[in-house]
Amino acid sequence: MNVRELKNRVADEAGIPYLSIGNYFYKLSPELGAFAERLNSIGGRNIKAIPPETIPDIDETVELEGAEAEALIAEFRALLVKVKK
Numbered sequence: 188m189n190v191r192e193l194k195n196r197v198a199d200e201a202g203i204p205y206l207s208i209g210n211y212f213y214k215l216s217p218e219l220g221a222f223a224e225r226l227n228s229i230g231g232r233n234i235k236a237i238p239p240e241t242i243p244d245i246d247e248t249v250e251l252e253g254a255e256a257e258a259l260i261a262e263f264r265a266l267l268v269k270v271k272k
Contacts, residue, residue, distance in 0.1 A: 188251050188253075188256045189248070189249055190226065190230040190249040191246035194226055197260065200263070209224070218269070222266055230245060
């Protein structure tokens with residue numbers, strides 16, 4: 188799974204368009220906003236090797252190991268449950 192796929196998955200689970208993750212998550216809680224920032228940071232891992240202006244989506248170039256992706260999804264779900272209580 189790459190970072191774009193992960194962002195799309197959490198957006199789907201939250202019921203929002205993927206382009207709105209940061210704005211939407213910050214409105215829900217500071218913790219979810221920080222989570223969105225962290226996803227952006229992870230998505231930028233290849234920026235030094237691949238200039239973002241040379242490709243359509245830098246997030247697609249960052250592959251996550253299964254355990255890392257699952258941990259991020261679990262963290263997201265836990266944060267979302269807190270907010271919806």
